[in-house]
Amino acid sequence: MIVLCGCGITVSLMHTLVAPLLPEISHTMHLSQDAASWLLTVTMLAGAVCAPVCGRLGDMLGKRRMLAIALAIMSAGSLLGALSWSFESLLGARLLQGAAFGVLPLGISILKDELPADRVMAGTATMSSTLGVGGAIGMPLAGVIAQLMNWHAVFWAATAVSLLVLALVVAFVPESPVRSGGRFDVVGALGLAAGLVSLLMAVSRGGTWGWGSPAIVGLFAGAAVAMTLWAVHQLRVRQPLVDLRTSARPVVLLTNTATTLVGVGMFASFMMTPLMLQASTATGHGHGVSVMVAGLCMVPMGLGMLFFSPLSAKLSARRGAHVTLLVGTLVMVVGNVAQALLPGSIPLLMVVLMVLSIGTALCFSAMPTLIMAWVPVTETASANSLNSLLRTIGTSTCAAIGGTLLAVYTTRVDGAVVPSSTGFQVTFWMAAAASLAAAGLALAVTAVIRRSARTTAEQTDVTGTVAARTGMMAQ
Incomplete structure (x- = not known):
C-alpha cells in the first residue's frame, strides 16, 4: 500500500x-x-x-x-x-x-x-x-x-x-490474480480518444479562442458525434472498452455523475487560491505573497486529505460509502461558500482550505468504494479509470469557466488590468453549487442502496418462508 x-x-x-x-x-x-x-x-x-x-x-x-x-x-x-x-x-x-x-x-x-x-x-x-x-x-x-x-x-x-x-x-x-482476458477493443479506444480530445480541447481552449468561435463550436459538435458513435459501438461489441450497461447501473451512474461535480467543487480552490495569494493587496482580495509562499500555503490542503482519509474509511465501514459521499459533498459546500466570502487573512484562508480538504478526502475515498461494490470484480480497473476520467472532465471544466470569469471580471490596479474580486467570488459560488448538486446525487445514491437492501431482505424472507414450509411438508 x-x-x-x-x-x-x-x-x-x-x-x-x-x-x-x-x-x-x-x-x-x-x-x-x-x-x-x-x-x-x-x-x-x-x-x-x-x-x-x-x-x-x-x-x-x-x-x-x-x-x-x-x-x-x-x-x-x-x-x-x-x-x-x-x-x-x-x-x-x-x-x-x-x-x-x-x-x-x-x-x-x-x-x-x-x-x-x-x-x-x-x-x-x-x-x-x-x-x-x-x-x-x-x-x-x-x-x-x-x-x-x-x-x-x-x-x-x-x-x-x-x-x-x-x-x-x-x-x-x-500481480493481481483477477483477470478478465478477452480481446482489446481498438475501435472503441480510437473512438473514445477522438471524442475526449475534441471535448477537452473545446473546454480547455474555449476561453482563449472564444466560446462562440467556429473552432470551439466545431470541436463540441465533433465530440458529440464521436461520443454518440462510440456509445453505439460499445453497446454492440461483445467485449467493449467500457461496459456501458454496467456503467448505467443506478449507483454507478449517479456516483460517476457526482464525481464530475466533485471535480468542479474541488479544483476551484486548487486553481484560484494561489492566484488570490499572489495578487496585490490593492485588489482587496489579494495577499501579495511570492509564488513559493503561495505554494507552501497549499500544502496543508494536501496533507489534510492524507490525514483525514482514515476517518473517511471508518465512516464508510460504519455507515456505508454513500453516507461518506454525502457528508463529504456537504462539507465541500461549506468550504466553497467560505471561499466565496474571500477570507481576509492567510491563517483564516488556510482553515478554509483544511475544511475543503476534509470534504474532498471523504468524497475521493467514497467514490471508488461505491464503484467497486457495484461492478464485476473483473472490471474494477476500467470502472475506476472511467471514474477518474470524469473527475478530470470536472476539473477541466472548472479551470475553463474559472479562467473565463477572471478574464471577464477585471479591475485596474496601478494602471494594470487584473482580475477583480467578482471573478473569484462567482467561481467559488459555482463550485459551491456543483458541490450541492453532488450532495443531491449522493442522496439519490443513498435512496437506491436502501431500496435495494429492502428488496434483498424481502426476497430473503420469502425464500426462507418457502424453505420452511417445504421442510414442514417433507416432515
Missing part, C-alpha cells in the same frame, strides 16, 4: 510540476503564454485518453503489468523533459508524462484484489487522497527546485522519482 500511494503522489506531481515553471519556460524558449499553456493541456489530454485504455488492459492482462508500463512511459517522458532541446521535445515529454494518469485507478484496483477485506476501504481512501497530496506539494516543490537551479532540474528530479517508484513496484507489488 505504501508503494502504491507513492505511485499516486508521483503521478499527481507530474500534472502540477510545470505550472510554476511556465513563466521561465516562456522566457527561455521565447513563447507566448498561450503557447506555453499547451504544456498543461497536452498532459491532460494524454491522461484522459490513456486512463480508460490502461484500465481495460489492466483488467485483461494484469494490473501490475500495466502499472509498470505506465510508470516506465512516465519515466521516459521525465527523462525527455530533462534533455529537451526545443518546445516540441518538451511538449512530447509532457505527453508521455500524462500517459501515466491511469496509475491511480490501477493502484486502487490492486488494493481491492490484494488487501484483506477489512482493510480495503482504508487502502482505497489513502490511495485516493494521494491525488490531492501530490497536487498540493507539486507547485511549491517545483518552484523551490527551479529557483535554486533551473527548470531542467525539475525534470531530472522527476526522472529520479519515477524510476524509484517503478523499481519499488517491480520489487514489492504483486
Whole structure:
C-alpha cells in the first residue's frame, strides 16, 4: 500500500510540476503564454485518453503489468523533459508524462484484489487522497527546485522519482490474480480518444479562442458525434472498452455523475487560491505573497486529505460509502461558500482550505468504494479509470469557466488590468453549487442502496418462508 500511494503522489506531481515553471519556460524558449499553456493541456489530454485504455488492459492482462508500463512511459517522458532541446521535445515529454494518469485507478484496483477485506476501504481512501497530496506539494516543490537551479532540474528530479517508484513496484507489488482476458477493443479506444480530445480541447481552449468561435463550436459538435458513435459501438461489441450497461447501473451512474461535480467543487480552490495569494493587496482580495509562499500555503490542503482519509474509511465501514459521499459533498459546500466570502487573512484562508480538504478526502475515498461494490470484480480497473476520467472532465471544466470569469471580471490596479474580486467570488459560488448538486446525487445514491437492501431482505424472507414450509411438508 505504501508503494502504491507513492505511485499516486508521483503521478499527481507530474500534472502540477510545470505550472510554476511556465513563466521561465516562456522566457527561455521565447513563447507566448498561450503557447506555453499547451504544456498543461497536452498532459491532460494524454491522461484522459490513456486512463480508460490502461484500465481495460489492466483488467485483461494484469494490473501490475500495466502499472509498470505506465510508470516506465512516465519515466521516459521525465527523462525527455530533462534533455529537451526545443518546445516540441518538451511538449512530447509532457505527453508521455500524462500517459501515466491511469496509475491511480490501477493502484486502487490492486488494493481491492490484494488487501484483506477489512482493510480495503482504508487502502482505497489513502490511495485516493494521494491525488490531492501530490497536487498540493507539486507547485511549491517545483518552484523551490527551479529557483535554486533551473527548470531542467525539475525534470531530472522527476526522472529520479519515477524510476524509484517503478523499481519499488517491480520489487514489492504483486500481480493481481483477477483477470478478465478477452480481446482489446481498438475501435472503441480510437473512438473514445477522438471524442475526449475534441471535448477537452473545446473546454480547455474555449476561453482563449472564444466560446462562440467556429473552432470551439466545431470541436463540441465533433465530440458529440464521436461520443454518440462510440456509445453505439460499445453497446454492440461483445467485449467493449467500457461496459456501458454496467456503467448505467443506478449507483454507478449517479456516483460517476457526482464525481464530475466533485471535480468542479474541488479544483476551484486548487486553481484560484494561489492566484488570490499572489495578487496585490490593492485588489482587496489579494495577499501579495511570492509564488513559493503561495505554494507552501497549499500544502496543508494536501496533507489534510492524507490525514483525514482514515476517518473517511471508518465512516464508510460504519455507515456505508454513500453516507461518506454525502457528508463529504456537504462539507465541500461549506468550504466553497467560505471561499466565496474571500477570507481576509492567510491563517483564516488556510482553515478554509483544511475544511475543503476534509470534504474532498471523504468524497475521493467514497467514490471508488461505491464503484467497486457495484461492478464485476473483473472490471474494477476500467470502472475506476472511467471514474477518474470524469473527475478530470470536472476539473477541466472548472479551470475553463474559472479562467473565463477572471478574464471577464477585471479591475485596474496601478494602471494594470487584473482580475477583480467578482471573478473569484462567482467561481467559488459555482463550485459551491456543483458541490450541492453532488450532495443531491449522493442522496439519490443513498435512496437506491436502501431500496435495494429492502428488496434483498424481502426476497430473503420469502425464500426462507418457502424453505420452511417445504421442510414442514417433507416432515
